[in-house]
Amino acid sequence: MTRVQYQQTINFPVVCAGVGVHSGKRARIVMKPAAAGTGIRFRRTDVKGCDTEIVARGDFVTEVQLGTTLTNEDGVSVATVEHLLAACAGVGVDNLIIEIDGPEVPIMDGSSAVYCELLLAAGLRHQGGFRRRLRILDTVEVTDGVKTARLSPSADDYLTIHAKIEFESRAIGTQQMSLRLVPGMFARDIAFARTFGFAKDVEKLQAMGLARGGSLDNAVVLDGDEIVNPEGLRVSDEFVRHKILDAVGDLMLAGAPIAGVYEARQPGHALNNKLVRALLANPDAWCWETDADLVDAAPAAVAARH
Numbered sequence: 001m002t003r004v005q006y007q008q009t010i011n012f013p014v015v016c017a018g019v020g021v022h023s024g025k026r027a028r029i030v031m032k033p034a035a036a037g038t039g040i041r042f043r044r045t046d047v048k049g050c051d052t053e054i055v056a057r058g059d060f061v062t063e064v065q066l067g068t069t070l071t072n073e074d075g076v077s078v079a080t081v082e083h084l085l086a087a088c089a090g091v092g093v094d095n096l097i098i099e100i101d102g103p104e105v106p107i108m109d110g111s112s113a114v115y116c117e118l119l120l121a122a123g124l125r126h127q128g129g130f131r132r133r134l135r136i137l138d139t140v141e142v143t144d145g146v147k148t149a150r151l152s153p154s155a156d157d158y159l160t161i162h163a164k165i166e167f168e169s170r171a172i173g174t175q176q177m178s179l180r181l182v183p184g185m186f187a188r189d190i191a192f193a194r195t196f197g198f199a200k201d202v203e204k205l206q207a208m209g210l211a212r213g214g215s216l217d218n219a220v221v222l223d224g225d226e227i228v229n230p231e232g233l234r235v236s237d238e239f240v241r242h243k244i245l246d247a248v249g250d251l252m253l254a255g256a257p258i259a260g261v262y263e264a265r266q267p268g269h270a271l272n273n274k275l276v277r278a279l280l281a282n283p284d285a286w287c288w289e290t291d292a293d294l295v296d297a298a299p300a301a302v303a304a305r306h
Contacts, residue, residue: 004291005131005157009033009095010122016114018106021080021195021219022067024212027102029084031118034095036129039255040088042070042078046101050074056085058253058276064269066205068250079104082269083195086249087115089257090186092124094131110194110218112245116187130290133157136260138285142274149264149275151285158182159251162263163244169198170225175240181257186248192234193241196220199228243267254279256288 010033017028034041040056054060054072062077063069071077084105088096090112108114141150154160164176179185197205197214199221205211220238221228235241243264250272251258264271279286 003157005133007036007094007127007129007131008092008124009036009038009127010093010119011125012122014118014122016106016108016118018108019213019218020102020104021107021110021213022209022211023079023102023104025102025104027100027104027106029101029105030099031122032097032099033125034097036095036127038095038097040085040093040096040098040252042081042098042100044076044078044101044103045099047076050076052076054078056081056253057255058273058280061253061273061276064273066211066269068253068269068273077103080107081105082246082249083107083112084115084249085252086186086245087112087119087191089248089252090181090191091116091119092183093119094256095127107195107213107218110220111242112186112191112249116191120187130292132256133259133289134254134256135287135289136258136279136285137287138282140275140279140282140285142271142278144271144274147264147266147268147271149262149267149271151258151275151279152261152263154259154261156180157259159248159258160261161244161247162261163240163247163267164265165240165243166266167239169222171222171227172239175237177237177240177244179244181248190241190245190248193238193245194218194220194234195242195246196222196239199223247272251276259289 013032015030042054044052051074054070060070062071067080068082069079136153139152159181162178166174
Protein backbone atom coordinates (compact mmCIF):
# COMPACT_ATOMS: atom_id res chain seq x y z
CA MET A 1 0.00 0.00 0.00
CA THR A 2 1.29 3.48 -0.86
CA ARG A 3 2.44 5.43 2.18
CA VAL A 4 0.67 8.80 2.44
CA GLN A 5 3.21 11.59 2.87
CA TYR A 6 2.42 14.68 4.95
CA GLN A 7 4.55 17.80 5.30
CA GLN A 8 6.83 17.85 8.32
CA THR A 9 8.66 20.36 10.47
CA ILE A 10 10.52 19.98 13.77
CA ASN A 11 8.96 20.15 17.24
CA PHE A 12 11.24 22.79 18.77
CA PRO A 13 14.29 24.93 17.87
CA VAL A 14 17.79 23.44 17.86
CA VAL A 15 21.09 25.31 17.90
CA CYS A 16 24.66 24.64 16.78
CA ALA A 17 27.76 26.62 15.84
CA GLY A 18 30.94 26.06 13.90
CA VAL A 19 33.35 27.35 11.29
CA GLY A 20 32.68 27.82 7.57
CA VAL A 21 35.00 25.62 5.52
CA HIS A 22 35.69 28.33 2.93
CA SER A 23 35.32 31.63 4.79
CA GLY A 24 36.90 30.38 8.01
CA LYS A 25 34.30 32.48 9.85
CA ARG A 26 32.39 31.17 12.83
CA ALA A 27 28.59 31.17 12.66
CA ARG A 28 25.74 30.13 14.91
CA ILE A 29 22.57 28.68 13.44
CA VAL A 30 19.14 28.22 14.99
CA MET A 31 16.78 25.86 13.20
CA LYS A 32 13.14 26.66 13.98
CA PRO A 33 9.77 25.05 13.18
CA ALA A 34 7.91 26.61 10.26
CA ALA A 35 4.32 26.52 9.04
CA ALA A 36 3.17 24.15 6.31
CA GLY A 37 4.00 25.50 2.87
CA THR A 38 6.97 27.59 4.07
CA GLY A 39 9.68 25.41 2.60
CA ILE A 40 13.29 25.84 3.74
CA ARG A 41 14.33 29.45 4.31
CA PHE A 42 17.52 31.01 5.66
CA ARG A 43 17.56 34.30 7.59
CA ARG A 44 20.80 36.25 8.10
CA THR A 45 20.50 37.70 11.62
CA ASP A 46 23.80 39.61 11.27
CA VAL A 47 22.58 41.71 8.33
CA LYS A 48 20.47 44.83 8.88
CA GLY A 49 18.55 47.28 6.72
CA CYS A 50 17.30 44.93 3.97
CA ASP A 51 15.48 41.69 3.32
CA THR A 52 17.57 38.96 4.92
CA GLU A 53 15.41 35.96 4.02
CA ILE A 54 16.83 33.59 1.40
CA VAL A 55 14.66 30.88 -0.11
CA ALA A 56 16.31 27.50 -0.65
CA ARG A 57 15.45 27.15 -4.32
CA GLY A 58 17.47 26.56 -7.47
CA ASP A 59 16.89 29.97 -9.02
CA PHE A 60 18.51 31.61 -5.96
CA VAL A 61 21.80 29.76 -6.55
CA THR A 62 24.57 32.20 -7.48
CA GLU A 63 27.75 30.18 -6.88
CA VAL A 64 28.58 26.49 -7.27
CA GLN A 65 32.36 26.41 -6.88
CA LEU A 66 33.13 23.75 -4.25
CA GLY A 67 29.80 24.47 -2.59
CA THR A 68 26.37 25.95 -3.21
CA THR A 69 25.64 29.63 -2.41
CA LEU A 70 22.15 31.15 -2.31
CA THR A 71 21.55 34.90 -2.77
CA ASN A 72 18.30 36.88 -2.50
CA GLU A 73 17.25 39.90 -4.56
CA ASP A 74 18.85 42.29 -2.04
CA GLY A 75 22.22 40.59 -2.50
CA VAL A 76 22.18 38.84 0.89
CA SER A 77 23.76 35.41 0.61
CA VAL A 78 24.49 32.23 2.53
CA ALA A 79 27.15 29.78 1.38
CA THR A 80 27.77 26.03 1.62
CA VAL A 81 24.13 25.16 2.20
CA GLU A 82 24.20 21.68 0.67
CA HIS A 83 25.03 19.54 3.74
CA LEU A 84 22.27 21.10 5.83
CA LEU A 85 19.77 20.87 2.97
CA ALA A 86 20.75 17.25 2.43
CA ALA A 87 19.95 16.55 6.09
CA CYS A 88 16.54 18.20 5.70
CA ALA A 89 15.77 16.16 2.60
CA GLY A 90 17.22 13.00 4.08
CA VAL A 91 15.19 12.99 7.29
CA GLY A 92 12.05 14.44 5.66
CA VAL A 93 11.86 18.05 6.89
CA ASP A 94 9.81 20.15 4.46
CA ASN A 95 9.41 23.40 6.40
CA LEU A 96 12.17 25.07 8.40
CA ILE A 97 13.47 28.53 9.26
CA ILE A 98 17.27 28.59 9.60
CA GLU A 99 18.61 31.68 11.35
CA ILE A 100 22.34 32.21 10.83
CA ASP A 101 24.60 35.01 12.05
CA GLY A 102 27.32 34.61 9.45
CA PRO A 103 27.93 34.22 5.70
CA GLU A 104 28.43 30.46 5.59
CA VAL A 105 26.76 27.38 7.06
CA PRO A 106 29.20 25.67 9.47
CA ILE A 107 30.94 22.66 7.97
CA MET A 108 30.90 20.72 11.28
CA ASP A 109 32.75 17.41 10.60
CA GLY A 110 32.39 17.73 6.81
CA SER A 111 29.27 15.61 6.62
CA SER A 112 25.52 15.92 7.32
CA ALA A 113 25.62 13.77 10.45
CA VAL A 114 25.41 16.58 13.03
CA TYR A 115 22.51 18.23 11.20
CA CYS A 116 20.63 14.94 10.94
CA GLU A 117 21.16 14.30 14.64
CA LEU A 118 19.90 17.76 15.58
CA LEU A 119 16.78 17.53 13.43
CA LEU A 120 15.95 14.06 14.71
CA ALA A 121 16.61 15.12 18.31
CA ALA A 122 14.11 17.97 17.84
CA GLY A 123 11.59 15.43 16.62
CA LEU A 124 9.56 15.54 13.43
CA ARG A 125 5.97 16.77 13.49
CA HIS A 126 3.34 16.00 10.86
CA GLN A 127 1.55 19.09 9.56
CA GLY A 128 -1.88 19.63 8.07
CA GLY A 129 -0.79 19.78 4.44
CA PHE A 130 0.16 16.88 2.22
CA ARG A 131 3.77 16.75 1.12
CA ARG A 132 4.25 18.09 -2.38
CA ARG A 133 6.41 15.99 -4.68
CA LEU A 134 8.01 16.96 -7.96
CA ARG A 135 7.15 14.06 -10.27
CA ILE A 136 9.49 13.52 -13.24
CA LEU A 137 7.49 12.96 -16.44
CA ASP A 138 10.24 13.03 -19.07
CA THR A 139 14.01 12.64 -19.04
CA VAL A 140 16.13 15.75 -18.57
CA GLU A 141 19.89 15.45 -19.06
CA VAL A 142 22.84 17.82 -18.81
CA THR A 143 26.53 17.36 -19.62
CA ASP A 144 29.82 19.09 -18.93
CA GLY A 145 32.60 17.32 -20.81
CA VAL A 146 32.67 13.74 -19.47
CA LYS A 147 30.35 14.68 -16.61
CA THR A 148 26.71 13.78 -17.06
CA ALA A 149 23.57 13.92 -14.92
CA ARG A 150 19.97 13.10 -15.72
CA LEU A 151 16.56 12.83 -14.10
CA SER A 152 14.12 10.32 -15.55
CA PRO A 153 10.62 9.05 -14.70
CA SER A 154 9.80 6.36 -12.16
CA ALA A 155 6.59 4.91 -10.74
CA ASP A 156 8.12 5.23 -7.26
CA ASP A 157 7.22 8.10 -4.89
CA TYR A 158 10.85 8.33 -3.72
CA LEU A 159 14.10 9.36 -5.41
CA THR A 160 16.34 6.59 -6.71
CA ILE A 161 20.01 7.55 -7.07
CA HIS A 162 22.76 5.99 -9.20
CA ALA A 163 26.16 7.73 -8.95
CA LYS A 164 29.60 6.89 -10.29
CA ILE A 165 32.90 8.68 -9.73
CA GLU A 166 36.36 8.09 -11.18
CA PHE A 167 39.62 9.60 -9.89
CA GLU A 168 43.25 8.96 -10.76
CA SER A 169 44.11 8.68 -7.07
CA ARG A 170 44.19 5.01 -6.11
CA ALA A 171 42.71 5.98 -2.74
CA ILE A 172 39.47 6.69 -4.63
CA GLY A 173 39.68 4.94 -8.00
CA THR A 174 36.27 4.07 -9.44
CA GLN A 175 33.35 4.00 -7.02
CA GLN A 176 29.65 3.67 -7.68
CA MET A 177 26.54 3.30 -5.58
CA SER A 178 22.79 2.97 -6.06
CA LEU A 179 20.12 3.58 -3.45
CA ARG A 180 16.50 4.55 -2.89
CA LEU A 181 15.97 7.57 -0.67
CA VAL A 182 13.39 6.02 1.67
CA PRO A 183 12.83 7.23 5.27
CA GLY A 184 15.73 6.33 7.57
CA MET A 185 18.18 5.39 4.83
CA PHE A 186 19.98 8.74 4.50
CA ALA A 187 20.71 9.15 8.22
CA ARG A 188 21.97 5.59 8.42
CA ASP A 189 23.95 5.12 5.19
CA ILE A 190 24.90 8.53 3.74
CA ALA A 191 24.89 11.34 6.33
CA PHE A 192 28.27 10.40 7.88
CA ALA A 193 30.23 10.66 4.60
CA ARG A 194 32.69 13.58 4.70
CA THR A 195 33.71 16.05 2.03
CA PHE A 196 37.15 15.47 0.51
CA GLY A 197 39.93 17.28 -1.28
CA PHE A 198 43.57 17.09 -2.33
CA ALA A 199 46.50 18.55 -0.40
CA LYS A 200 48.06 19.86 -3.64
CA ASP A 201 45.04 22.15 -4.17
CA VAL A 202 45.00 23.79 -0.73
CA GLU A 203 47.31 26.76 -1.47
CA LYS A 204 45.53 27.52 -4.76
CA LEU A 205 42.10 27.39 -3.08
CA GLN A 206 43.17 29.62 -0.22
CA ALA A 207 44.55 32.16 -2.71
CA MET A 208 41.04 32.18 -4.22
CA GLY A 209 39.50 32.87 -0.81
CA LEU A 210 38.39 29.27 -0.34
CA ALA A 211 39.19 26.47 2.14
CA ARG A 212 40.26 28.95 4.85
CA GLY A 213 38.41 26.92 7.48
CA GLY A 214 39.33 23.49 6.14
CA SER A 215 41.23 20.99 8.28
CA LEU A 216 41.58 17.29 8.94
CA ASP A 217 38.72 17.71 11.42
CA ASN A 218 36.20 18.56 8.69
CA ALA A 219 37.45 16.92 5.48
CA VAL A 220 39.15 13.84 4.12
CA VAL A 221 42.45 15.07 2.65
CA LEU A 222 44.35 13.11 0.02
CA ASP A 223 48.01 13.43 -0.92
CA GLY A 224 48.33 11.58 -4.19
CA ASP A 225 47.32 8.00 -3.48
CA GLU A 226 47.43 8.38 0.29
CA ILE A 227 44.81 9.50 2.81
CA VAL A 228 46.34 12.06 5.20
CA ASN A 229 43.75 11.74 7.99
CA PRO A 230 45.23 9.49 10.69
CA GLU A 231 41.86 7.83 11.35
CA GLY A 232 41.43 6.93 7.68
CA LEU A 233 38.03 6.50 6.06
CA ARG A 234 34.75 5.77 7.79
CA VAL A 235 33.88 3.30 5.01
CA SER A 236 35.84 2.32 1.91
CA ASP A 237 33.41 4.05 -0.47
CA GLU A 238 33.01 7.22 1.61
CA PHE A 239 33.85 9.34 -1.44
CA VAL A 240 30.90 8.30 -3.62
CA ARG A 241 28.62 8.41 -0.58
CA HIS A 242 29.57 12.04 -0.06
CA LYS A 243 28.88 12.82 -3.73
CA ILE A 244 25.41 11.34 -3.19
CA LEU A 245 25.03 13.45 -0.03
CA ASP A 246 25.83 16.59 -2.03
CA ALA A 247 23.39 15.56 -4.77
CA VAL A 248 20.57 15.07 -2.25
CA GLY A 249 21.15 18.61 -0.95
CA ASP A 250 21.50 20.16 -4.40
CA LEU A 251 18.39 18.43 -5.77
CA MET A 252 16.31 19.68 -2.84
CA LEU A 253 16.68 23.11 -4.45
CA ALA A 254 14.11 21.95 -7.01
CA GLY A 255 11.63 23.02 -4.32
CA ALA A 256 10.34 19.65 -3.12
CA PRO A 257 11.31 15.98 -2.89
CA ILE A 258 11.75 14.46 -6.35
CA ALA A 259 9.90 11.32 -7.43
CA GLY A 260 12.10 9.91 -10.16
CA VAL A 261 15.55 8.53 -10.94
CA TYR A 262 18.78 10.53 -10.70
CA GLU A 263 21.81 9.14 -12.56
CA ALA A 264 25.18 10.87 -12.65
CA ARG A 265 28.78 10.33 -13.65
CA GLN A 266 31.30 12.61 -11.92
CA PRO A 267 28.55 14.66 -10.20
CA GLY A 268 29.28 18.00 -8.55
CA HIS A 269 27.47 21.13 -7.41
CA ALA A 270 27.73 22.90 -10.76
CA LEU A 271 26.39 19.91 -12.67
CA ASN A 272 23.58 19.33 -10.16
CA ASN A 273 22.48 22.95 -10.29
CA LYS A 274 22.60 22.88 -14.08
CA LEU A 275 20.31 19.85 -13.95
CA VAL A 276 17.85 21.50 -11.54
CA ARG A 277 17.70 24.64 -13.69
CA ALA A 278 17.20 22.58 -16.86
CA LEU A 279 14.39 20.65 -15.17
CA LEU A 280 12.55 23.74 -13.90
CA ALA A 281 12.94 25.39 -17.31
CA ASN A 282 11.10 22.47 -18.94
CA PRO A 283 7.59 22.38 -17.39
CA ASP A 284 6.56 19.50 -19.68
CA ALA A 285 9.14 17.27 -17.97
CA TRP A 286 7.59 17.38 -14.49
CA CYS A 287 4.49 18.12 -12.45
CA TRP A 288 3.54 18.75 -8.83
CA GLU A 289 1.61 16.03 -7.01
CA THR A 290 0.43 15.16 -3.50
CA ASP A 291 -1.35 12.20 -1.90
CA ALA A 292 -4.61 14.16 -1.57
CA ASP A 293 -6.28 12.03 -4.24
CA LEU A 294 -5.17 8.86 -2.47
CA VAL A 295 -6.69 9.99 0.84
CA ASP A 296 -9.90 11.20 -0.83
CA ALA A 297 -10.29 7.80 -2.44
CA ALA A 298 -9.74 5.87 0.82
CA PRO A 299 -13.30 6.24 2.29
CA ALA A 300 -14.80 5.01 -0.98
CA ALA A 301 -12.47 2.03 -0.97
CA VAL A 302 -13.45 1.17 2.63
CA ALA A 303 -17.16 1.48 1.78
CA ALA A 304 -16.72 -0.81 -1.21
CA ARG A 305 -15.18 -3.52 0.98
CA HIS A 306 -18.25 -3.41 3.25
